[in-house]
Amino acid sequence: MFDIKLQRIKMQYYPRQKLWEKVSKSLIETKGLQQLAQDEQTLYKNEVFDPIEEFTIGVLFKSMVPGAENTNEGKNKPRMGVNVDIPAINLKLKPSIYKKLVGIGALFASDSGPQVEMMENERTKMLAGHIKMGTLHYKDKQLGNVVWRKYFCIFKGSYLYLFDHPTDHVPITNIYLRNATVIKQKGEAKEFAFSIRQQNTEKFLGCDDEKTMNEWIDKIGEKLKETKALQSNVFEDDSDELVRSRREETMKLEKPPEPVDPNIVQMKVDFTLEVLDLKLLQENGDKIVDLKSKNFSVDMSQTTGSMAVKVKLQALEMEDFLFKFTNPNLEKFITSIPPADRNSKSQDLIEVQVKMIDKTHPKYSESKTDMQVLLRFGYLFVNFKPDVM
DSSP: OEEEEEEEEEEEEOSOHHHHHHHHHHHHHHSSSTTSOHHHHHHHHHHOEEEEEEEEEEEEEEEOOTTGGGSTTTTTSOSEEEEEEEEEEEEEEOHHHHHHHHHHGGGGOOOSHHHHHHHHHHHHHHHTTOSEEEEEEEEEEETTEEEEEEEEEEEETTEEEEESSTTOSSOSEEEEOTTOEEEEOSSOSSSEEEEEEOSSOEEEEEESSHHHHHHHHHHHHHHHHHHHHHHHTSOOOTTOHHHHHHHHHHHHHTSOOOOOOTTOEEEEEEEEEEEEEEEEEOTTSOEEEEEEEEEEEEEEEEESSEEEEEEEEEEEEEEEOSSOOSSGGGSOSEESSOOTTSOOOOOOSEEEEEEEEOTTSTTHHHHOSSEEEEEEEOOOEEOOOTTTO
C-alpha cells in the first residue's frame, strides 16, 4: 500500500524574474520576506498574484498479493485500488493574468518538424510491402442503428488497418485476419459486401462495386491460404524429436483456456474533488463572477467480465457581483440548490452511470446489450437578470 500526499501545490504569477529570485531566497533563508527592500515588499503585495491557491492531493494505492483473491479475506476485493481525493481547488483569473498565461504556451511550443518526420517514416513502413489498399465501408453500430462508415484501408501481413483519411498516420482500428474465413454476403444493406469471420466475431465490409469486392476477397483469401499452407508444412517428419516436441507445445497452446470467474474485481478507482471554485476578477481584485462546483466524483470498478463507471456532480452555483438584489432568490445567477420557499428536495445535479458487460459473462443474456447508460438530472435554476444580461 502506498499513501501519497502532495501538499501546498499552488501557482503564482510574478511580474519580474528578479523579484521571484529574491522572494525565493528570502523564504528559504528566513522563512519570510525580511530580505526584501520596502519597495520590493510593496511590489510583492500588489503585483504577485495566485491564479491557483494552495491545495492538497491525496492518493491511496493498494495492490493485492497474487493469489489472495482466492482466499476468504481477499474475495470480492479489488486486485488494485486507487483512491484520489482533492479537498478543494481555488482558481482566480484577472484579464491581464489570463493573457499572460495564454502567452506562456508559446514558450513550450516545440518544433513539430522531427515529430512530423517520424510519423512520415512510420507511414512509409506501413506502406512498404502492403498487399492491397483502398476504400472500404465498415459496418458499425451507432446508438443502436446500423451505419456503414467509409475508411481508407491498408492490408498488410495478417492485419487490415482502417484509417479515417488516406493521409492519416495512425489507424482508427484494425482487423486480425489469421485463421479467419472470408465470406461473400447476400441480403446485407450494402450491396457488395463480404465478412471476415473469426471463431467468436464477424466483421462486415462493403465495396462500391462488384469488381472491387472480388479483388479484396481474392487478396485476403490468397493470404489466408498461404498462411494455412505454412502452418500445415511446419511439421513434416514425426520421427524428429524436436518436431514432436514443438507439435506437443502447439497442441497445448490450442487447448481451450480454463474458465475464469467473471466477478473477480480487477481494479477499483475512486476520484473525488470536493470543491472547485473559479473566480473572475477585475484588475483591482473586485469579483465579477464566482463559479463553484461541489462534490464531483468518478467511481470505476472493473471485473474480469464487466466494467461500471459512475460520474456524479452534486451541485453547481454561479454568483455575479455586478448588481446585488434584495430578493434572496435572485442572489445566484445559476444554482442547483432549490430556494427555501420551494417544495423541492435537494438532489445531485447530474449522475451518469455506464455499465459494460463482456459477451462471455453469464449474465450477458439477461442484459441483451454490451453497454447500458443511465442519466439522472436534478434541478438547475437560472435567474435571468436584465441588468446582468
